[in-house]
Amino acid sequence: MLNHIHRFIFFITLITLSLSSHSIEVIEILGGKASQIPIAITPFNEEIRTMGQVTDKKNADLQKMHKVIANDLERSGLFTSLDTSGISTIPDSDILINFSNWSALQAQFLVVGKIITIQNRLITRWSLIDIYKEKTVLSMEFSGSKKQYRGIAHKISDLIYKKLTGSPGVFHTRITFVKKKSEKIYGLYVADYDGFNQRAIVNSSQPILSARWSPDGEKIAYVSFEKKKPVIYVQDLNTGKRVLVANFKGNNSAPAWSPDSKKLAIVLTYSANSQIYIINSDGSGIKQLMRTRSINTEPAWSPDGKEIFFSSDRGGNPQIYKVNVDGVSDVNRVTFEGKSNLSPSLSPDGKLLLFLTQDNGKFRVAVQNLLSNQVLKLTKGPHDESPVFSPNGHMVLFTYKDYGKTTKIGTVSINGLKVTPLRVGSEAIQESSWGPITSN
Amino acid sequence: MKKSLLLAMLMATMVVGCSSTDMKESMGLNAPFPELTSQTAELSAAAIDELASNPLLSERSVYFKFNSYNVESQYSDMLAAHAEFISKHNVAVAINGNADFRGSHEYNLSLGQKRSVAVSDSLSGLGIGSNNVETVSYGEENANQECTGSACDQDRRADIVYVGE
Numbered sequence: 001m002l003n004h005i006h007r008f009i010f011f012i013t014l015i016t017l018s019l020s021s022h023s024i025e026v027i028e029i030l031g032g033k034a035s036q037i038p039i040a041i042t043p044f045n046e047e048i049r050t051m052g053q054v055t056d057k058k059n060a061d062l063q064k065m066h067k068v069i070a071n072d073l074e075r076s077g078l079f080t081s082l083d084t085s086g087i088s089t090i091p092d093s094d095i096l097i098n099f100s101n102w103s104a105l106q107a108q109f110l111v112v113g114k115i116i117t118i119q120n121r122l123i124t125r126w127s128l129i130d131i132y133k134e135k136t137v138l139s140m141e142f143s144g145s146k147k148q149y150r151g152i153a154h155k156i157s158d159l160i161y162k163k164l165t166g167s168p169g170v171f172h173t174r175i176t177f178v179k180k181k182s183e184k185i186y187g188l189y190v191a192d193y194d195g196f197n198q199r200a201i202v203n204s205s206q207p208i209l210s211a212r213w214s215p216d217g218e219k220i221a222y223v224s225f226e227k228k229k230p231v232i233y234v235q236d237l238n239t240g241k242r243v244l245v246a247n248f249k250g251n252n253s254a255p256a257w258s259p260d261s262k263k264l265a266i267v268l269t270y271s272a273n274s275q276i277y278i279i280n281s282d283g284s285g286i287k288q289l290m291r292t293r294s295i296n297t298e299p300a301w302s303p304d305g306k307e308i309f310f311s312s313d314r315g316g317n318p319q320i321y322k323v324n325v326d327g328v329s330d331v332n333r334v335t336f337e338g339k340s341n342l343s344p345s346l347s348p349d350g351k352l353l354l355f356l357t358q359d360n361g362k363f364r365v366a367v368q369n370l371l372s373n374q375v376l377k378l379t380k381g382p383h384d385e386s387p388v389f390s391p392n393g394h395m396v397l398f399t400y401k402d403y404g405k406t407t408k409i410g411t412v413s414i415n416g417l418k419v420t421p422l423r424v425g426s427e428a429i430q431e432s433s434w435g436p437i438t439s440n
Numbered sequence: 441m442k443k444s445l446l447l448a449m450l451m452a453t454m455v456v457g458c459s460s461t462d463m464k465e466s467m468g469l470n471a472p473f474p475e476l477t478s479q480t481a482e483l484s485a486a487a488i489d490e491l492a493s494n495p496l497l498s499e500r501s502v503y504f505k506f507n508s509y510n511v512e513s514q515y516s517d518m519l520a521a522h523a524e525f526i527s528k529h530n531v532a533v534a535i536n537g538n539a540d541f542r543g544s545h546e547y548n549l550s551l552g553q554k555r556s557v558a559v560s561d562s563l564s565g566l567g568i569g570s571n572n573v574e575t576v577s578y579g580e581e582n583a584n585q586e587c588t589g590s591a592c593d594q595d596r597r598a599d600i601v602y603v604g605e
Contacts, residue, residue, distance in 0.1 A: 180585075207581040209579075210545065210546055229576045230549065248468055248471075249471050250576065253546060254546045269550075272575070274549070274550035298544065298546050298547060311547060318547060340507075358543075383541075403588050428585060
């Protein structure tokens with residue numbers, strides 16, 4: 001009960017903070033399960049035109065377009081998509097909508113659409129309709145090749161999301177993850193944010209760790225053991241070419257991009273135990289951030305580029321601390337609850353800390369409001385890891401593992417209400433990273 | 441008050457004054473791993489025989505408790521034997537640190553390193569210098585990812601590996 005109220009207050013504060021600069025048509029979020037916007041997304045009817053004839057044969061993929069949209073919005077945790085399978089007549093445009101029928105179904109919004117296919121091309125005409133206000137909110141047309149149907153669906157989801165929440169959608173973005181196929185086969189993969197369209201960008205017989213997408217979207221930094229010890233590469237996503245940016249004596253690991261993509265915070269064990277350094281992202285220059293007898297690792301930059309958060313065992317068990325990037329400053333402890341706290345990262349607005357907390361022996365993903373220091377545990381464990389924010393801060397990508405089982409990957413919405421797996425294969429998945437919002 | 445400020449400023453200038461090239465070279469940039477420095481000898485046939493025939497020398501692993509990097513006293517004889525061997529033959533040794541899978545990969549890399557350093561420190565206490573010892577961590581990368589309970593114990597260890605074996 002108290003947990004529910006905590007969640008409500010936490011989430012309201014979060015949404016209020018992120019929506020305060022946005023506009024008029026924003027829906028008020030009420031709290032708890034009642035906060036999810038009920039939306040009905042009806043199947044998009046396909047009309048095939050071939051040389052002027054209309055045929056019966058429909059494309060199985062295109063029949064899934066509405067499901068891609070429904071899955072996107074559901075995954076965000078802010079929407080409940082209603083089951084429309086029982087409805088006999090599905091509208092395919094915003095003309096002649098029976099508002100009272102949809103209202104009876106408890107739908108607050110309705111998405112309808114139509115797909116016209118001509119050989120390899122498709123045209124989608126769709127509308128977002130407000131059932132309470134009985135009016136069309138958005139109405140658009142997109143075209144592309146049939147193969148692009150998922151990308152077009154994601155674009156529609158982004159537009160609906162932006163319109164109804166005021167925040168940019170992330171359904172068009174991409175992620176990376178490492179697949180461990182066997183003891184001797186590792187791959188670093190790039191995929192759509194929902195796990196589809198995966199392709200390997202690195203294949204190795206040795207472990208790959210800590211893949212991190214640069215904020216400008218151009219490069220991936222990662223740790224590879226191919227030289228029989230951990231070293232750091234930066235690989236260009238467009239050309240596939242890579243540069244060895246750190247190969248000092250000892251371990252080289254934990255690359256973290258500065259917000260302007262120009263620098264990397266890295267961890268070296270040159271001086272025996274793990275310490276944090278800053279280098280330019282091309283490998284030039286080097287500056288030691290600080291030095292203690294303890295472990296200092298897992299650096300993460302604040303979005304304003306002024307502070308670095310990191311984990312350290314200077315107090316006994318690992319906790320999260322922060323320090324200024326420039327000049328001499330005090331190191332301040334940030335986490336106080338829980339036996340150990342690891343893997344820090346910051347939300348895009350800098351207000352939330354995302355991390356891993358050890359709670360009764362279980363590793364769980366948690367967020368802490370950096371103003372109030374209130375902590376909300378988002379996942380259950382027992383072996384959750386590698387949490388990273390989506391670029392709008394509304395979802396978290398993480399890996400999870402049950403006792404004795406293989407590691408999988410999934411998302412959890414920032415309100416904690418929706419955990420959804422990513423289906424990327426049966427092999428063990430570790431180390432996830434989320435790419436930026438792109439403007440195309 | 442003023443004196444310590446002046447001192448701090450001076451120290452800051454000294455730190456800034458070091459060129460990053462100097463720093464990088466002294467930090468072993470792009471050095472091969474493991475480094476066989478000119479000050480150590482390769483493993484001779486006799487040394488290899490000794491490694492095979494001495495039971496203490498065939499013990500290569502120090503095991504640790506969860507989240508710990510403390511080298512327990514049960515390993516004293518074994519470490520003493522290795523120290524004697526290293527000193528006698530002046531060979532190079534790598535100490536590979538490991539952790540079980542619980543916790544993050546990066547933190548476990550650091551923990552594995554701490555275990556490696558702890559064993560290196562024990563050898564140092566027995567007179568073995570840093571010319572002969574290189575520390576590296578594999579973190580949880582060699583660990584059994586699906587172990588439960590005490591089956592995970594064996595992953596928390598530092599291994600002694602002679603260069604050229």
